[in-house]
Amino acid sequence: MAVTGIILIVFLLMHMVGNLKMFVGADSFNHYAEWLKGMTEDGGIAYPILPQGTFIWLFRLVLLACIVAHMVSAWQLTVRDRAARGGTNYVVTKRRAQTYSARTMRWGGVILAGFLVFHLLQFTVKAITTGFKASDDPYTMFVKSFSGPMSFMVVVYAIWLVSVCMHVRHAVWSSLTTLGLNTSERARGVLNALAMAVAVLLFLGFIAAPLACALGWIH
């Protein structure tokens, strides 16, 4: 759970930086998107170590493997933990220390995975087009998806981001603790602060460009 989760969080941070190129301009964003897919003149990312356009598929394969492994271990852990509760619930339970994020990791994870499917159908497969044509360049696709009549998508994405970032908030703390980094009371404070910082950073970094589109700052 911890290792695959950390890989996915690092991916999110990378993805966020990529999205922020929306503020640099259409050329920058489009070049970045094409570079990832190996469609630029210089052969794109990891060329010539790998053939043109191979990296993106390797990358997707690794991410998919992480997601599958993450879900399988989550399932196994959930089944085991349910059994360990012994089948009889407390008549009265008081929640003392748990955060809302910690409590909602399981269903939260399922919900955000559902959003992820929509997201991929929208921008990768382009089966669901939100105001754009499949032939549009990435920059146009982004702008059209979040501006004009599609401005409400910002709210949809904000909800998704909240679910993702809450998941990340417990995940950063929990994964690093599982890997043995919670060495003292002070470390606990640092890890929790880091978790909160990563979650807030991801939310702000991801919502910035869509919001700017909706407000007409990027067009």
Place this chain on the structure above:
Amino acid sequence: MIINLRVWRQPNAQTPGKMVAYRVEDVSEDMSFLDMLDLLNEDLTVRGEEPVAFDSDCREGICGMCGVVINGSAHGRASSHGNVPTTTCQLHMRSFADGATIDVEPWRAGGFPVIKDLVVDRSAFDRIIQAGGFISINAGSAPEAHSVPVPKMQADRAFDAATCIGCGACVAACPNGSAMLFTSAKITHLAMLPQGQPERYLRIKNMVGQHDAEGFGGCTNIGECADVCPKQIPLDAISQLNRDLIKSLFKADGKTA
């Protein structure tokens, strides 16, 4: 004071239990929670009813025998002493208001089957300790203490972890029914000391293996356990366990040649 109790009554592991209401009168605020249950049992015995079964021994907060879930919190909460976690025997009735209604339930976890009423079988903890919670030494006269120096910080950490009394509140409070805090307290205690080193990585494999075999759940770092621990074993003990467990995966300890 008058206390209204709702107590979990269950004749044995096979029969389903239920909450039963009792009214306890003439409770002194200086009584411990267990004294109050004794008072209830005296009354029940006089009336010819079956007294409520509960565990207790030292009644001074050091043996780990007592423990019930009070108003949804393992061991309840001593509001009269700054809301600190405590054992059930050290929880006094002055922490409750006159006329209060209190729910009393046994520890609930797959690894802790109910024996009767509020008594659960915690022998799983014994088996986890038997799996590695010890050091192997030749019996005889104690060696000179100064011959093995122990850094002060490590000695303190070992001592803090060693204060675990094995009451099981951590398991009772854990939404995953995990006994990681208990297991990690012993791991941390022995991992910090020179005497614990020879068996360090074999110990962790065996203890975690036994923990899992007993049907306890996996830790998801929620933190409910440390919050109710009467000995305030910190969550970083669990991280120490994980750290040692990861290291042990690269060691041959426990593998047959």
